[in-house]
Amino acid sequence: MTQVEVWNADETLLHRVSVRHAVRMIWRGVATPVEVHATERFGPYQVPVVVRLVRYVEQKWLYSRTRATYSREGVLLRDGRRCAYCGRLTATTMDHVLPRSRGGATGWSNAVAACEPCNLRKGDRTPDEARMPLRWDPYVPTRVQLHFARAAPSNATHVTTAGKEPAR
Ligand SMILES: [Zn+2]
Numbered sequence: 001m002t003q004v005e006v007w008n009a010d011e012t013l014l015h016r017v018s019v020r021h022a023v024r025m026i027w028r029g030v031a032t033p034v035e036v037h038a039t040e041r042f043g044p045y046q047v048p049v050v051v052r053l054v055r056y057v058e059q060k061w062l063y064s065r066t067r068a069t070y071s072r073e074g075v076l077l078r079d080g081r082r083c084a085y086c087g088r089l090t091a092t093t094m095d096h097v098l099p100r101s102r103g104g105a106t107g108w109s110n111a112v113a114a115c116e117p118c119n120l121r122k123g124d125r126t127p128d129e130a131r132m133p134l135r136w137d138p139y140v141p142t143r144v145q146l147h148f149a150r151a152a153p154s155n156a157t158h159v160t161t162a163g164k165e166p167a168r
Pocket residue numbers: 083084085086087088114115116117118119
């Protein structure tokens with residue numbers, strides 16, 4: 001899939017995201033389109049080629065420490081609130097892949113987002129023992145990855161209802 005350039009507010013290139021991600025950023029008002037495809041559309045939007053952040057993102061802060069600080073909320077953000085076991089976008093809990101009671105580490109590499117039913121079902125077992133294979137391997141995200149996950153969460157599914165953000 002084509003990638004959309006994301007510019008900082010001062011028009012320096014930050015990184016690239018998918019069209020879906022870029023449209024969500026526009027929909028949420030964190031970015032505005034700079035350049036769009038003349039004919040291609042994504043819901044009510046013209047497909048962007050370049051978007052620019054509305055607010056300037058301090059790059060020194062984003063890049064000064066490449067590893068993001070580990071937290072439960074961070075794990076949910078990294079995984080887009082998708083359950084690592086069933087794949088549904090209903091994850092509200094964090095699961096230690098190798099349970100802490102079995103010597104599992106506390107950190108990004110041993111934590112995934114999980115929905116409550118899967119977390120309960122897995123219990124004090126490893127994915128192998130529970131026959132619940134992981135859909136992806138946990139990884140240590142960078143601050144930039146978490147920052148953009150926060151700007152455009154993958155469970156914001158209402159891109160086609162332009163301007164109508166669900167009540168929070
Ligand atoms: Zn689940």
